[in-house]
Amino acid sequence: MQDNSARAGTTLTAHATPILAEADRLMTVCNSCRYCEGLCAVFPAMEMRRSFGDGDLNYLANLCHGCGACYADCQFAPPHEFHVNVPKTLAIARAESYAAYAWPRAFSGLFARNGLAIAIIAALSVAAFIAGFAAWNDPPVLLGSHEGPGAFYRLMPHDWMAGIFGAAFLYAVVAMAMGALAFWRDIGRPEAGLGEVGRAAGDAATLRYLDGGGVGCMNEDEKPTDNRRLHHHLTFYGFLLCFASTSVATGYHYLLGMQAPYPWYDLPVLLGTAGGIGLLIGPAGLLAAKMRRDPALVDESRWGMEVAFLVMLFLTALTGLALLVLRATPAMGLLLALHLGVVFSLFVTMPYGRFVHGLYRFLALVRYARERRMIADGTAGEA
């Protein structure tokens, strides 16, 4: 009769993977506890449900910001026999969901040994740009110093550059849109309008749920600190500034006929410099936090993916800033090849790395924006 053999919280729902089954078990435990309700979006969303299908679990996993608060606060965390570790379980489920939504499916394997894959692609891209520059240009051009408008294009014609990067960017956008579509389908094509998108954008822009319910996120231990949120902001806004810099430069080129490099006081350089500095400090800070993180919270098998993305962002900024500082010296040719190689590989690997977390989390927040309203209106299924 009284069957104690099943692990506490185990349900009868069938799941595609063991980690989703474990996530289901934990959500069943948490749903009968609810102490963490005020910490983030995951718990209120969980309370609206009684049973958890794979789509629901993928939604909750991507809604989790990994702040760690619910681990430090859980009376059932290991070594307790109920073994409740929500941040780690959802981190693994989240990472597995990235692979499941990858487009084309054939490339989903890139998530498995992501650090290695991205390192190889980056190295190959850099090598290809250097080789291309060398084949195209005589050594005196490659190793000479160039100045004035159009200096970069003496090494690589602008149309080529625009063509290659335009294609890489377009590919990344299409692949990620397909992934986003797969995620949206998996979580049941929730209804959402502009209001929800706006609210989600606000939540994402402020990292509303990376604050451990108000005190800051837990990283090394149960002492809250807010450094991760700060460094994430530096990274995210640094990235946006760099992107803005490139966009403005493209506009200058085609609309105003002004050729790079631009003087230091011009908009593309100012935006790029500010963004580049953010992209140096932010990823470095996140990386340092990652090193110090309580091993209990870490999905060791995805270490490579997390690190690879941060390193790529850091290198993008580093090579970009180096190019800016040394653009009038003979090092410019090599630095340009280096920077372009790094940026190219950043683009083409974007759909197959940690970058996609932002996309899926944003969509999860869009869905949550609606659920939050239902909870507030009292129209949610569970009370």
Added chain:
Amino acid sequence: MVDWSKTWDVLVVGGGNAALCAAISAARGGASVLVLEAAPRFYRGGNTRHTRNMRCAHDAATDILTGPYTEEEFWDDLLRVTGGRTDEQLARFMIAESKPMLTWIAEQGVRWQPSLGGTLSLGRTNSFFLGGGRAMLNALYLTAESLGVEVAYDAEVVALDIDGGTFRQATVKRPDGNHILRARALVAAAGGFESNFDWLREHWGSPADNFLIRGTPYNKGKVLRLLLDAGVEAIGDPTQCHAVAIDARAPKFDGGIITRLDCVVFGIVVNKDAVRFYDEGEDVWPKRYAIWGRLVAAQPDQIAYIVFDAPSLGMFMPSLYPAIGAASIRELAGKLGLDPDALERTVNDFNAAVRPGSFDHTILDDCRTEGLTPPKSHWARRIEKPPFYAYPVRPGITFTYLGTRVNRDARMRMADGSDAANMFAAGEIMAGNVLGQGYAAGMGMTIGSVFGRIAGREAAIGARG
């Protein structure tokens, strides 16, 4: 590392809410404070780890409390649940002191939130900890440490040297051996004796073997025993405790809140003979949940089964283990190990006695039985729509009430009627001063915080002369 040779101003024994409130208030009073916690670091904080809220009087709604809860109303509730078995002066004093607790606790870094989903009935009276009891403890420990309080884990107090009413030193058992610890004042905040089965058996007999302990395995009553043996006056009945009916599949210790079941009012409860034994619909659940532990403890083999049918399944808070389901009452009986004929008879008799009414589980509705013993006074609906479900339940002991007698300074009283010179108590270990029997949700933390704060303050004053 703790300096074992030092003489501390205040020694606090225990590591839960009462202990930390005492340690913080003693440190704020300028005392050097050492906290000795028997549990390892992860399990620090005993039963406090499992809590979610605290009951404090307040005269107006706040951003987390939906309305006023006056001292008078608190007192009425306490009087009702204890059936008058309380020390009125001390209880009224505690209630008055609970008011400033809402801000004092927040000043120690603990954060409040509105009542949790599924516990709306407590939204006016009880303040909930954001992140639950362990979050609360983490905040208290951080604050205590920032005030210079030192904490030793795996540090069980196994002997106390008490001379008349004066504490002199304690013996502490640590993994590296025993240490002697001297202090000018003692605050005992080491919980009740709920996880000591030998002690429970002394008063309950063999039924105690079937009890489950909802919280920490470390509250073995060691310190309570040492104090009573050293001549401190006892208060309370050793069989009185907070006990609820919890899922029988729960672990022996530390299953916590998630093994509770809130579905008694939706069905019937039968014992191992498949016979009902108490009115399941006597009153609303928040007012009745705390009697079911004792009720089940009085049944043969201390086991019972909550039986209900399909329409009720989604109407209560989910819990850890799934309900046991079956297509028929007979099949359900088989799965539960009950006599199918007997269970069928009980369900049929119940169904036949149910009068028509309009069901509303949020009020005392008019759905009741007629001519049935015991009756079901409210929420009686026929159990007829398969699948049928059951949860097995056993007595789940929360904490015991036998304790040390204290005065309003939280100072212990000796059996000869004198006041102890430098010994104070707070929390479960003195809960019996206020709770002779019965319970109202959130009072465990009120008792610990109010008397913990006072004990720390008074101990510091005494120690620093």
